[in-house]
Amino acid sequence: MDIKQNNILAFVFHVILVATLINCSTDHERKPYIVYMGALSDGAGISVMEEHQGLLSRAIGDEKIARESRVYSYGKSFNGFVARLLPQEAQRLSEDESVVSVFPNTRRKLHTTRTWDFLGMTKTLKRRQTESNIVVAVLDTGIYIKSPSFNDKGFGPPPAKWKGKCVTGRNFTGCNNKVIGAKYYNLDNAGDPERDDISPADTDGHGTHTSSTAAGVAVRGASLYGLAKGTARGGVPSARIAMYKVCWNGGGCSDMDLLAAFDDAIQDGVDLISVSIGGASRSFLDDPIAIGSFHAMKKGILTSCSAGNDGPYAGTVENVAPWIFTVAATGVDRKFETAVKLGNGAAVSGISVNTFTPRKKMYPLTNGVHAANATGYNYGNVSACDYGTLSEDKVKGKIVYCLGSATQDYTIKFLGGAGTIMALDAPSDIAFTTFLPATSVVAKDGISIDRYINSTKNPQAVIYKTRTANTTAPFVASFSSRGPQSINLNILKPDIAAPGLDILAAYSQLVSITGDITDKRIAPFNIISGTSMACPHVAAAAAYVKSFHPDWSPAAIKSALMTTAIPMKIKPEDAELGSGSGQINPRKAIHPGLVYDISLSSYLSFLCKEGYNGTDIGRLIGGKNKHDCSSFSPARGTDGLNYPSMHMQLNETASRISAVFYRTVTNVGYGDSVYKATVASPKGLSVQVVPSTLKFDRLHKKQSFKVVVKGRPMKKGTSILSALLEWSDSKHSVKSPILVYKLLPLSG
Structure with missing residues (x-):
């Protein structure tokens, strides 16, 4: 979302x-x-x-x-x-x-001009003609097909494999050779009749944004009222898009609609599925996204899903099935700064997406306490400008300083204010699009502003239009959900990270840029944030890899992107629980050297190891009889799956670290090659790779090894130990994070 x-x-x-x-x-x-x-x-x-x-x-x-x-x-x-x-x-x-x-049935929630250049996928990047045969399915809020990002000039007819349909309706008259399919699902009438079109049309903006991020064509001069100006394009601009509208204003995204969309998309002939939707993690056989993506995987279709927006808290990651590609959100090397100048000449810089240019040199400035109404303290925190605490007469025409909130611009606009300065309790990296001139400042600067307000009889200020600035990147966005997960404890989630902060992409012109009906700003592009924005980046990267390797399995494509990802500088309290294997590096992923492939039988063995019922597993794969877990090789090792990352969770009473991971890699690099293992590990963690050298004499040959992880009891207060395994033949670097997590006992 x-x-x-x-x-x-x-x-x-x-x-x-x-x-x-x-x-x-x-x-x-x-x-x-x-x-x-x-x-x-x-x-x-x-x-x-x-x-x-x-x-x-x-x-x-x-x-x-x-x-x-x-x-x-x-x-x-x-x-x-x-x-x-x-x-x-x-x-x-x-x-x-x-x-x-x-x-x-439950309802789930929805979880650019710069990002693809930042990821190394420039306009001149080498591409395969087969990219135009790839169909990216997007399960979302619909699509605004009139967007310039979906222009089909130069596109031929849909690929012959395509079996999908284009359903027309209000504000959606048909598809084209870019958006080749569009359907909608509303089995429980979840929409808002006043805000929703019962058609594939996007009256929210989210689906248009994610679709264009994945596969929009290049549009020069794209911006949001001049902000982030440049060429907007998707990661695979030649690929086709199929929209499956499953989310509705006020109604969320229904489980039954999600499953119906998966059912159709798999049959329609899509190649990748992008799902920027999530909900509380559940058993795989009770989770519509896990079920749908499993059947997609069986047909050779990789599903990319957002990790959730409940960070920075641990244990919040969603969409954790091992056959799903779970995506965290990162920031890029651009941020949106909004400056404030005070009447005393002092200047402060905050963050927001403020599209408004000031009409005056200075405006009257006040704060929540000075603008309080007679009964304000009965309704909430007046310093935070909580709704019901302020007097309209004392706010009208003024800029209002609000403490401890980044979301009071709506309240100030409602009361007729000229703008708002919002001081945050903690530093934030999210630049919200504001309803009126507004910015969010750090607490230190907020104290200075408040001191100035109380020091003069005529405090004044002006808020300038947002400008772009450089910043150090990548970094994990504060809102991005973190591991560890609680469903299958020894599979590291999220898997990978991609840009999801302040992303400019196409937007529906059937809705304002804030989604509020009182906001009259309609624009062809918008800047929004979320793991929803990261998910289609990875779907596009996977499509790019698939265009070079159409015969690779979903697991092989996933492995290629994970093992070539760029490890990130991470906070000790997060480690890879925030970023997975690192930030995607699509150009490297088309030549990964080795891949960790996973067959259907391996997934079934894994499900057996996880305790799923043999009868249910048999039904899952279409067998008439109960699946005999002993008929396949048992899932060995700590995690029981040939995963590109390695992870173990310890309970709070565990005294020592002991884990064994069995892995098999397939040579997809050069026919005759030798890979040697190196390990970087912290003090107190021993990691041994057996054997430490792998020799290949032909392509597609498989070699197996094991990783033995041992360690003394973790130091008091330590919850994470992180290591990195790298296989190298001097031409390829195949990296796998190794993470040990221990649940710390509750204090007190």
């Missing part, structure tokens, strides 16, 4: 609370459940719809009610359906031997 302003929440909180109480459901209400039945059966017999109807009739006991309760059937790429059920009916279905899982 992109990081949008949430300052209107205070204004409408009581409305939401009342609506929630009114709509609370009971055990006597029928609610939508997803009934997942695994892969499609190869054999002839009754139709999928008849099978679903029969199951429902038996569970409900009334054929008519069963028919009315069914909402949707999945039957193109996997088997399942959605039905409105009572809890006891859902329980009966979960006990049927043909059913893998039954889970309630």
Whole structure:
């Protein structure tokens, strides 16, 4: 999801609370459940719809009610359906031997001119003609096809493999040879009728932004009201786009819609899937994104997903299935500074995306305390300018200084203010697009501003339009969710990092740049932040690699990008839990030297090791019988999977470190080559690679090795030890992070 302003929440909180109480459901209400039945059966017999109807009739006991309760059937790429059920009916279905899982439908949330140059993918980068045959599927809020980023001039017809459709509707008259497919899914009528078009049209802006980041054509002179001016383009500008609209204003992104989109996209013939959507991590067989991406992986389709926006807190990472490419967000070497000049001549610089040019040299300046209304203290923190604390008469026409918030510009605009200076409790790297002239300053500068306000009878200030400035990069964005994950403890997530902070890309002109209906600024490009913005960068990078290696599996492409990533300078408390293997380096990834490939049978062995039911695993792959976990080679080692990174979690009582990782690499570099291992590890952590030399005499040959990790008890207060394994033949550098994480005991 992109990081949008949430300052209107205070204004409408009581409305939401009342609506929630009114709509609370009971055990006597029928609610939508997803009934997942695994892969499609190869054999002839009754139709999928008849099978679903029969199951429902038996569970409900009334054929008519069963028919009315069914909402949707999945039957193109996997088997399942959605039905409105009572809890006891859902329980009966979960006990049927043909059913893998039954889970309630939930709503999930949505998690440039510079970024591709920053990543080394310049306009003159070598590309393959096959790039135009690649179809990138985007599951999002729809698409604004009139954007110049989706101009199809010079494009031929869609590739012959394409089987998808283009659904028309309000504000969406059809596709073209760039955007070759568009569908929408709204099975539970989640949208807002006043703000949503029931069509593939994007009335939010998010889907247009992510789509153009991945595969938009080059547009010269792109900017947001002159900010970040340059040529905007996607990572694979020759690739095609297929939009699957699954998210709605006010309604989020429904599980059943997500699964329907996956079901279609896999069948339609897409090559990559980009999903900038997330929710709380769940068991893989109860998670629609994990389920959909598993079936995509079986068909050779890699799914890129955002890691979430709940950072910098540990344990917040989402979309953690090992077959998903989980993406963290980083900043690039550009930031947006907004300067303030005070009446005493002092100047302060903050951050924001402020598109407004001042009309006067100076404006009256006040703060929350001076602008308080008579009853303000009864409503909230007046120093923070909380809604309800300020007097409209004391705010109108003035710039207002607010303490401890980056989201009060909406409140000040609502009261008729001329601008706002917001002092942050902690340093922030997010430049929000503001509703009126505004900037966010660090606490130290805020104290100086407040002192000035209290030192004179006529305080004044002016806020200047934002300008761009250079900064040191890359770095993990503060909002980007961190590991460790809680589902499969010894798989490191996120996998990789990509630009997601202050990204300029195409935007829908059916919505204002802030999304607020009172904001009249409509623009073809917008600057927004989130792991949502990082996700399509990685989808595009994967598409770029695939254009050179169309026969590579999703795991091989993922490995190529992970092992060639640029390790980042990281905070000790985050380590690779924030950035995974590092920042993507797509140019290097097309020649990785070695790849860690993962077969379907390896994933199945991994699921066995993780304790998943053999019957459910059999259904997952379409087998008629229970999957016998002993029929495959057991998943060996600490993590049980041939993953490009290595990770182990220790509980708080663990006394020593002991782990063994078994790995197999495939030679995709030069036929005759010798790779030698080197390890960089911290004091107290021993890492041994056996063997430490791998010899290859031909392409595609596989060689195996093991990594033995040992260590004494961690020092008190230490939770992370980080090492790096590198295989090198002097021409290639194949890097894998090795991370040990220990849960620290709670203090007190």
